[in-house]
Amino acid sequence: MLRSLAWLGLEVKYLEPARRFYEETLELSPREGSPAVTEPASAVAYPVGDTDLVLRRPNGVPRGGLHTHYALSIPAEEYDDWWDRLSGPMGYDLDEYTFGSSRSLYLYDPDGNCVELGQTDVDGPGIDGLFEVVLEVESLERAESLYSQLGFETIDRGEERVRVRMAGPVALELWEPHLGLAEARGGVHVDLGFETDDIDRIRDTLEGTVCSLERTGDRLVARDPDGHHLTFCATDSSQ
Template structure:
């Protein structure tokens, strides 16, 4: 088995309220593609919606478990508190102008590690950060820039990311009562940045609508994935068995600060059960749930998607 360094994020999974509001915001306001409409494999009476770029590449995928009656959540220590999209070179001012023209509120811009950042809110009030980059891309957003983890003590998490995953220290910034440590994966893959924040402001996190459920990192192939499992088990981390998620294999564990981490394989990808040009148009079910399709479709709320 082999392992090397983690190149960056594979996906981020969050919890939302009603699915239609969520879909309209991410495909409308943010211009993402609905790349998969399926169900929570562990609770198939709930959608699992995947958004990404046009070719559904790792590092662009944001997924949601939408619950119609979800209570509001609140980020706190031991939780991922924000994700950020990368705005390609030359497009940041255009994003601000467009949001202003559409009367969509946002905070900023502020500067973070030399890059401009604006923050808007999704329908559940969760922060959605847009960060100016020098990456050249045709799409209005070029997948993930980073994810932020709120830690009571960042040091053990930083040690995992640097000594095990291969990230390097990108510096520290302090402002408005928040200390932010930046860690950067080697290479130029999307979602290569993880920020660890610490604050003395008291907060007790609560899972619910508007919070992040887990953060998934990339393994480029199955052999690498198994290598990571062996290595992490050898270091004393409690990992799940490999779980088949239809579009990738997954292992899960809690990092030292409490955030749920996943390592997910790039293959087989999202075009394994429907053609790339038709992604997101139909409700796709894994084989174990296909016999229940009629019942599942009756339970799920109607969802209007683009033809």
């Protein structure tokens, strides 16, 4: 039903310091024509693999997520170089965690988003994908039910059931309010865009379970019960 994550939108207070972080620190290059950017003067998009990472001033809806923890893919062999550059000349106070045989480093952007750079099987060079987003939710049961209807599969649960990890076109972690690794928090009013090959099925699935649902042409826009903004973009075959 869902084919891929088209974009993740983040709210930034000021574009210039945010752009310096993403373009100079993380070495990302902006691109024009992102489907998530309707006002280029107040937003910018960066391609990370097949997903756009979007920075957006809070002057409309969707605003973009606040204090969102998300994970970006880097080639495994580049990890030490990233660590040395970020902790050395750039002076970031990094956290590191190991997951099986893979390592991840954590740092914060100027707007308090916790950015994870994780060793992944990607080509690179540099950041080459987005593989996880953390959403803050009020009720794990309700959120888990909603996202499972969209095709996400629960693969892990945290202690005392404060988090649920779900696999889909991107890994979603659903967190009740708490501090996670590197004191990260789940994002609030996170803006996610998905590509789908069955937009009509998604509309039928979500009707009556979300706070709002609006179809315009090849897009379906929903706001879930936790205030997260979900946009579903039909591929050519699903329109």
